[in-house]
Amino acid sequence: MADNTPTRRALLTGLAALPVAAAAAERKERKPKKRKPAKPKIQHVDVAIIGAGVFGAWTAWHLLRAGKTVRLFDAYGAGHARASSGGESRVIRMGYGADTIYSEMARDSLKYWKDLSDTASAPIFHNTGVLWFAPQGDAYTAQSLAWLQTNRVGHEHGDVSWLQNKYRQIQFYQGETGILETEAGALIAARGVQEVIADAEIEVERVVMPAPLFSKRTKRHTLPDGGTADHLVYAAGPWLAELFPQQLMNKIVATRQEVYHFGAPQGDSRFAPPELPVWADNSGGGIFYGIPDLEGAGFKIAIDRHGPVIDPDTMERTLTVEGIAEARAYLARRFPGLASAPLIGGRVCQYENSSNGDYLIDRFPGQERVWLVGGGSGHGFKNGPAVGKRVAAHILDKNLAVEPRFSFATKGTVAARTVF
Numbered sequence: 001m002a003d004n005t006p007t008r009r010a011l012l013t014g015l016a017a018l019p020v021a022a023a024a025a026e027r028k029e030r031k032p033k034k035r036k037p038a039k040p041k042i043q044h045v046d047v048a049i050i051g052a053g054v055f056g057a058w059t060a061w062h063l064l065r066a067g068k069t070v071r072l073f074d075a076y077g078a079g080h081a082r083a084s085s086g087g088e089s090r091v092i093r094m095g096y097g098a099d100t101i102y103s104e105m106a107r108d109s110l111k112y113w114k115d116l117s118d119t120a121s122a123p124i125f126h127n128t129g130v131l132w133f134a135p136q137g138d139a140y141t142a143q144s145l146a147w148l149q150t151n152r153v154g155h156e157h158g159d160v161s162w163l164q165n166k167y168r169q170i171q172f173y174q175g176e177t178g179i180l181e182t183e184a185g186a187l188i189a190a191r192g193v194q195e196v197i198a199d200a201e202i203e204v205e206r207v208v209m210p211a212p213l214f215s216k217r218t219k220r221h222t223l224p225d226g227g228t229a230d231h232l233v234y235a236a237g238p239w240l241a242e243l244f245p246q247q248l249m250n251k252i253v254a255t256r257q258e259v260y261h262f263g264a265p266q267g268d269s270r271f272a273p274p275e276l277p278v279w280a281d282n283s284g285g286g287i288f289y290g291i292p293d294l295e296g297a298g299f300k301i302a303i304d305r306h307g308p309v310i311d312p313d314t315m316e317r318t319l320t321v322e323g324i325a326e327a328r329a330y331l332a333r334r335f336p337g338l339a340s341a342p343l344i345g346g347r348v349c350q351y352e353n354s355s356n357g358d359y360l361i362d363r364f365p366g367q368e369r370v371w372l373v374g375g376g377s378g379h380g381f382k383n384g385p386a387v388g389k390r391v392a393a394h395i396l397d398k399n400l401a402v403e404p405r406f407s408f409a410t411k412g413t414v415a416a417r418t419v420f
Helices: 024-029 054-065 100-119 139-150 160-166 189-200 237-243 321-334 384-396
Strands: 044-050 070-073 089-092 130-135 155-159 176-181 185-188 220-222 228-234 252-262 278-281 287-291 299-304 343-354 360-363 370-374
Touching: 044 054, 054 070, 054 189, 054 370, 054 384, 089 100, 089 287, 100 139, 100 189, 100 384, 130 139, 139 155, 139 176, 155 160, 160 176, 185 189, 228 384, 237 252, 237 343, 237 370, 252 321, 299 321, 360 384, 370 384
Parallel strands: 044 070, 044 228, 130 278, 228 370
Antiparallel strands: 089 185, 130 176, 155 176, 220 228, 252 299, 252 343, 278 287, 287 299, 360 370
């Protein structure tokens, strides 16, 4: 049974400020403006989506394209600072070792991100390429290369000599090998989510949603303002376990992550496109990865390694001295030209880890028309279009089978892993 008690956060409400009245003399001279009638609130929709992050936004986009009526809710707004979908940038690549389901979802998603970027007021997708390097003989790298070759996805690859000749600003070591995915690159995160919502022509309603309230009489789910919906989609990211503690506690876990932005010297273009692609180092000790200087944000570096478990509402988002020191030590080792670069920015965010590292895309246990969508596990942003497409397909076809790896049944309480 669902926990129908309200969440600990109050409903967010607001009143628009009334305009200041003009002087009496001016008022007499001006013609009164015709006011547009307010749009009536939709009392019933096919689908209500809770969470306007990348999964919720793309689910709304696909459903609206299919002719469904949708309302989209988020407690803090689209692409907000506390969201897993917030921040400056994300990686999109297609090589996932032998894990072809994610490779195929990334390839499918890339088409949607490109189309969105082409029509946006500013680019969402930057085709920088993605460089992956690792010790020679690394199975994950070999499997990724095989998939790229089999599926004719644009790429280059080579040994340490090839790496050194191509990217002299990076320090490589003997025995390393690399793959450059030429069709891949970086996505602009918060603005990208907001652009999806704008393209869908839907507004985000800043409301904290309770757990599902189903009326047996009307066979509909009740919304906070009295409206109703046939289907509910909870795409609430790190808040999923808070909404459904009995079902998801220790199955979806939010952990603290830090990213750092360093500033290259004036006039030094080696750390910006096209000279430097997105990159990822799988040489051990966690995957270090980074994004070249895009849109003036600086050289971004992060570590794909779980931090402590956190509450996304109350976590203090201040960078740690230890984290900055580890990033600087890595720069000195791999990017010596940035060894003394100033830290010009950073962000404390979170992963929303599922227990097995796979997404959760399944019905709420015992409720046919309530969907739980989450478990991005550090790699969800890129696949937002494919996840939203899959969720929409389930709602459009109730007989469509749930992917076993994304099912509720596979989410135990073992330690989570990530797939960068």
